[in-house]
Amino acid sequence: MAGPETPELARAAEAGGADMIEIGFPFSDPLADGPVIRRAAERALAQGMRTAECLENLRAIREQVAAPLIPMTYASLLEAYGWERFATNAHEAGAASLIVADLPVDAHPELRRVQLVAPTSTDERIALAAERTDGWLYLVTVAGTTGARAELSPALAPLVERTRKLADLPLYAGFGISTPEQAAAAGELADGVVVGSAALVAAEEGAGALERFVAQLRAALA
Amino acid sequence: MTASTFGEYGGRYVPETLIPALDELERGWTDASADPAFRAELDRLGARYVGRPSPLYETERFAPARRRIVLKREDLNHTGAHKINNALGQILLAARLGKRRIVAETGAGQHGVATATVCARFGLECVVYMGAEDMRRQHPNVERMRLLGAEVRAVEFGTKTLKEATSEAIRDWIANVATTYYLIGSCVGPAPYPSIVRELQAVIGREARQQMLETYDRLPDAVVACVGGGSNAIGLFAGFLDDEDVRLVGVEAAGAASLGSGRTAVLHGARSSVLADADGQILDAHSISAGLDYPGVGPEHAALRDSGRAEYVTATDEEALAAFHRLAETEGILPALEPAHALARALDLDAELVLVGLSGRGDKDLAEVLDH
Numbered sequence: 001m002a003g004p005e006t007p008e009l010a011r012a013a014e015a016g017g018a019d020m021i022e023i024g025f026p027f028s029d030p031l032a033d034g035p036v037i038r039r040a041a042e043r044a045l046a047q048g049m050r051t052a053e054c055l056e057n058l059r060a061i062r063e064q065v066a067a068p069l070i071p072m073t074y075a076s077l078l079e080a081y082g083w084e085r086f087a088t089n090a091h092e093a094g095a096a097s098l099i100v101a102d103l104p105v106d107a108h109p110e111l112r113r114v115q116l117v118a119p120t121s122t123d124e125r126i127a128l129a130a131e132r133t134d135g136w137l138y139l140v141t142v143a144g145t146t147g148a149r150a151e152l153s154p155a156l157a158p159l160v161e162r163t164r165k166l167a168d169l170p171l172y173a174g175f176g177i178s179t180p181e182q183a184a185a186a187g188e189l190a191d192g193v194v195v196g197s198a199a200l201v202a203a204e205e206g207a208g209a210l211e212r213f214v215a216q217l218r219a220a221l222a
Numbered sequence: 223m224t225a226s227t228f229g230e231y232g233g234r235y236v237p238e239t240l241i242p243a244l245d246e247l248e249r250g251w252t253d254a255s256a257d258p259a260f261r262a263e264l265d266r267l268g269a270r271y272v273g274r275p276s277p278l279y280e281t282e283r284f285a286p287a288r289r290r291i292v293l294k295r296e297d298l299n300h301t302g303a304h305k306i307n308n309a310l311g312q313i314l315l316a317a318r319l320g321k322r323r324i325v326a327e328t329g330a331g332q333h334g335v336a337t338a339t340v341c342a343r344f345g346l347e348c349v350v351y352m353g354a355e356d357m358r359r360q361h362p363n364v365e366r367m368r369l370l371g372a373e374v375r376a377v378e379f380g381t382k383t384l385k386e387a388t389s390e391a392i393r394d395w396i397a398n399v400a401t402t403y404y405l406i407g408s409c410v411g412p413a414p415y416p417s418i419v420r421e422l423q424a425v426i427g428r429e430a431r432q433q434m435l436e437t438y439d440r441l442p443d444a445v446v447a448c449v450g451g452g453s454n455a456i457g458l459f460a461g462f463l464d465d466e467d468v469r470l471v472g473v474e475a476a477g478a479a480s481l482g483s484g485r486t487a488v489l490h491g492a493r494s495s496v497l498a499d500a501d502g503q504i505l506d507a508h509s510i511s512a513g514l515d516y517p518g519v520g521p522e523h524a525a526l527r528d529s530g531r532a533e534y535v536t537a538t539d540e541e542a543l544a545a546f547h548r549l550a551e552t553e554g555i556l557p558a559l560e561p562a563h564a565l566a567r568a569l570d571l572d573a574e575l576v577l578v579g580l581s582g583r584g585d586k587d588l589a590e591v592l593d594h
Contacts, residue, residue, distance in 0.1 A: 028504045029385065029489060031392050032237045038379070050501040075235045076488040080502030102235045102488065118239035120399060125241065140239060144397040 001026060001040040001200065002054040002071075003047055005207075010061045010069075012207035013199070016214025018067055022099065022196065025054040025073035032074075032101040034147025036197035051081050055093045062094030070114065072099040075107075083111055097134045105129040114138050119155035123166060130167030137163060139173045139190060147197050149176035152185045160189045180220035187221045227413065229528065231521035234412040236392075236491045243399045248414045250319045255421070260314060267310055268425065271343070272300045276426070278433040278577075283552035284565075285576075291568050292442065293555075293580040294430045294458065301336050303558065303582030304426060304454040305407060309336035311422035313344050316403035323347040323402040327391040329356055329384035329450065330513035330560065331363025332582055333407030338372035348372035351390040353383035356512045363586050381506050384450075384516045388490050408451025409520035412491030416520050420456045427461020430577060444469040444571055447579035448564040449481065449534065450513045452520035454581035459532060470532035472523060473567045475542070477508030480519040481527050481534040489517065495524040510539035510590060511559035513582075541566040543594055546584065558582035559590065 001024040010021050026041035026049055033041070049057070054071070061069060071090055078086045078100065090098060098113040105115050105128050115129035118140040130137060139160065141153040156173055163171055173186045174194025178201075186193045195217060202213035227233055234244055254260040268274040277295045285291040296304035316324060324346050328334030334350040341348035350367055354376045357364050367374050380386040388410075395404040409419040427445075434441055445462055447455035449472040462468045474482055480495050487496035489504055497505040497517035509515040526532035537545075545565040549557050557565060561581045568578045584591070 027502075028380075029389055031389055031490070032396070034393075042379075045503065050503070052501075074488070075493075076496075076498065076502035076504070078502075079486060079488050079493065080498070080500060101237055102491070104234060104236060104238045104241045106241075107233065107235065116238045118237070120239050120242045122242060125238070129238075140237075142397075144239075145393050 001037070001044045002049050002057040003044045006057055007061045007064050008207045009203050009210055010065045012211040013214050014065050014067050016211040017218030018214050019192070020068045020070060020096070021065065022070045022072045022194070023054070023058060023061065025051065025071050025077055027074040027076060030074060030101070032145055034145040034197060036200050037146050040200050051077055055089055058090065058093040058095060068096035069094055070097050070099055071095050072101065075100055075102050083108065087111060099138065105132060116140050117159070117163060119159050123162060126163050127166045130169055133169065136170040136172055137167055138194065139163065139171050140175045141173050141186070142176050144175065146175055149178070152177065152182045156186060157189055180216045183217045184220040193217070193221070228416070228522045228525035231492070231494050231524045232413050232416060233493050234491060235488045235493060236412045237396060239396050240399065240412070243395070244412055244414070246319065250315055251414055251418050254315055254318055260318070264311055264314060268307070272306050272310065273298060274425065275429045275433070278430060278437060281553050284549055286569060288574070290575045292434070292575070292577050294426060294577060296426060296454065296579065296581050297555070297557065297583035301332070301339050302585065303332040303336070304423060304457065305333045305336035306339065307425055307457070308407065308419050308422045308453060309333065309340045309405060312405045312418070313340040313346070316346065316405065317344055319403060321401065321403035323349070323398065324405050325349045325351070325391050325394045325398070325402055326405045327351050327384065327387040327407060329387070329515060330511065330558070331356065331360040331367065331586060332513065334372070334374065335363050335366050335370070337405050338367040338370035341372060342370045349394065350374050351377055351387040351394070353381065353387045354378050355382035356384065356387070359590055360512050360586050361589070383512065385504065385507070392490065408453040409456045409522060410451045410490055410492055410494070410518055416492065416522055419453050420460060420522060423453050423457025424460035426454065426457040426579065427459060429461070430458060431461040434577065438575070440575070441465055441468050442575045442577040443573035444471055445577045446471045446473060446564045446568045446571065448514060448560045448581060449474045449519060449523060450478070450516050450560060451518070452523045454579050456520055456522055458579040459526070463531065469573065470526070471567065471571065472532055472534040473564045474534060474536050475507070475509030475511060475514040475563060476536040476538045478514050478516060479536045480517055481523060482536055484517070484519070492518070492521050494518055494521040495527070510542060510594070511563070511587070513558070513560040514563065535567055537563040537566040543591065545569065546591060555580070556584035558584045559587045
């Protein structure tokens, strides 16, 4: 989540071995998020992290970290800021791409972004997502919100299999991946893993804890 | 396939996970609407179970001099509000889609009660999300839902009202989409919900129009209804949209005036007029009535406002309370606090024959009224 501590946390994540870093731009009513990310968003909003501040934050992180940075947010922020203006300014501030959690693949085709596909997605929609996505496809492992789960979802393997037939792109799996073991299992199937809530939980203990956690994930994926 | 939209409003702003469920809903609704048996079943239950048609009643003492105020009495429906019209239609749809579990959100509790009611009637599992603050101020409805066999889950974060309850219901639906039907309570949410709810509530307006012609041999000068999410209003307005000489007046709570004081934003899956700040962050709404205490509004209302077909005004908590007391003491009817807002504005509307949607009865509001 964007915020005053985030540049340091981003450095720690990169030091631990992260290849890409998602930066949450908080929204008051995040439908796709479970309690951990929701609470992080509330804290960030309480700290005054509105769109302009988040873009500034992105700019600051960009100067300190080499990994691609990807803002993740909700449609209402782009609606208020201006869809094109947001995309332009985010890229100008250092964003490599964008993720908008409540924009399904057929909405706003002009906004270049990383598309998400879910176990419930039809083949038709996966193909459309593959066509429109910006660089890689985000495979949502569960029907559900973000947040740690006890085990890797059994829905991931069939989703990867279907998507491989329809897309020739890197596939990164996310939602519910919170331990090195789950990351390793997901990494067997997909080309990468996205870890959100678990990383935020580690980050609550400080940059050092986050770096160690990311290093464990890195090691599990080796 | 494109989602239905009301001009620039509406749409389906939801995570990809929900899209297949919305497509299934759309197909199911299209099939059901075209099926005479579905319509017949809905009408039959409307008559036998809900008590339709609801009476049209001209007030005797409530209206100011030289003004006539007529009430469309949805308060006399089974469960005491208009919400049952929608719950009944959607439960038939859910059953048709083979769903065994129903989730819903509720503000004042009337939609929760209506949902629990139809779930009991049809033997489906029912989970209702309600803000902890709303549970406090509408406690009788919480008890009713539980007696009807529903599980009521308190939502303890944010404003602890309808906004958060709606988000939680949607999150539950996302997590349980294979088995679960989301029975939304108003004409809000991602397409096709706003259209479905409007069609199910349109019985109010169609009946009222016919009753007005039968009773007065003319149409009203104005039709007035309260607007929270907007379902009773859109239902009442639906009967008169093509009658250009009939004014359509929606009354919002002054502290929750999504159409009066809002801006275009995205909330709960729809692009609409929302109380939001310049960054698109959703603001808190404030109303004495739980059912109007929602920062968003149905996208169709936003379109009607922009086109000028409907006008939207506000009433304060105090005006609603005053109207409550006036109706109680002049007509012997206790209105819900939500339609009391419509009554307040009906009293000073510059129109001779005014039809007001009395969307619910006020039993649930006694504690709140007595507190003030």
